[in-house]
Amino acid sequence: MRRVTRIALAGTATASLALALSACGGTSTSSSSSSDDKGGHKGLALAYDVGGKGDQSFNDAAYEGLKKAKGEFKYDTADIEPTDGETDADKEQRLVSLAKQGFNPVIGVGFAYGPAVKAAAAKFPKTTFGIVDDSSVEAKNVADLVFSEQEASYLAGVAAAKATKTDTVGFIGGVDVPLIHKFAAGFEQGVKDTKPGVKVLSQYLTQTAQEGGFSSPDKGKAAAEGQIEKKADVVYAAAGLSGQGVIEAASTKKVLAIGVDSDQYLQEALAKYKDSILTSATKDVAKAVYTLAKSVEDGKPESGIVRGDLKSGEVGLADSNPAFKNNTAIQDAVKAAQEKIISGAIKVKTS
Known part of the structure; x- marks a missing residue:
């Protein structure tokens, strides 16, 4: 083919x-x-x-x-x-x-x-x-x-590792399926490659989409609150509509969220939470x-x-939030990782 x-x-x-x-x-x-x-x-x-x-x-x-x-x-x-x-x-x-x-x-x-x-x-x-x-x-x-969602997720992991102050970050997947495993794998690898001592909390909201893993902001919010209680101060969600609950929880608890697919910092429905949206792992x-x-x-x-993929420019990290765009340490780390992924020096896992 x-x-x-x-x-x-x-x-x-x-x-x-x-x-x-x-x-x-x-x-x-x-x-x-x-x-x-x-x-x-x-x-x-x-x-x-x-x-x-x-x-x-x-x-x-x-x-x-x-x-x-x-x-x-x-x-x-x-x-x-x-x-x-x-x-x-x-x-x-x-x-x-x-x-x-x-x-x-x-x-x-x-x-x-x-x-x-x-x-x-x-x-x-x-x-x-x-x-x-x-x-x-x-x-x-x-x-x-x-x-290649795992590539953008790797960069999200780099950003999370650079941004965390508690050395604990979280990943919340909507449904426990291979597609979402790609997000989780890339994120965890990016965190560990950047700062090996950072703990990654990972969970899936449901086993099947029919159970509401991609469509339940309340489930996302509860999961994020649980991770934040365990000291996660950056939480990345690959959970569709449920991710809105993750972002809400991050804003309420004064920690950072990483959005997914679209640049969620710019989404009108999420405007009141946008200062908590560090970046988003986007796919076009x-x-x-x-x-x-x-x-x-x-x-x-x-x-x-x-x-x-990253090489074609169709996955990446959004930089609409000035706190992300103007953070030299994060930007340098993300840029270096992106260059290595594109060149093949870094092979990003998919599971």
């Missing part, structure tokens, strides 16, 4: 989509006609992961990519919310419905869409499908949009979504594994 690297830039337009449609979950869309599998005459459609739009993280980043594509290509788009307790069959129905309506590409946001994307892509071979955070869906009309889901849409628009659809 061929491998490609994305090079287009993602944007941050601020338009909103209007009309509501019921299609196995709430959606915003600008049209609702149907068509056979002719490769689609409409534009990009997103099916959101657990937590949905408004998570200030993963799903919202995907939506930014949709907005850029809609603004640039002036076509119809759709984005659909998940439903509680949904099955793989429900997800497949959602994707099939979008493909029938003529949307192209159709993207499942999150590894939970793996089986659904595989099934829908087989039924609509002329439609391009994408899946974010899953590299296992092998089909000619599917792009597996994946990231917006860029991945937009670039897949552009490839379809250009008549050269991406397919196979499409990976973003």
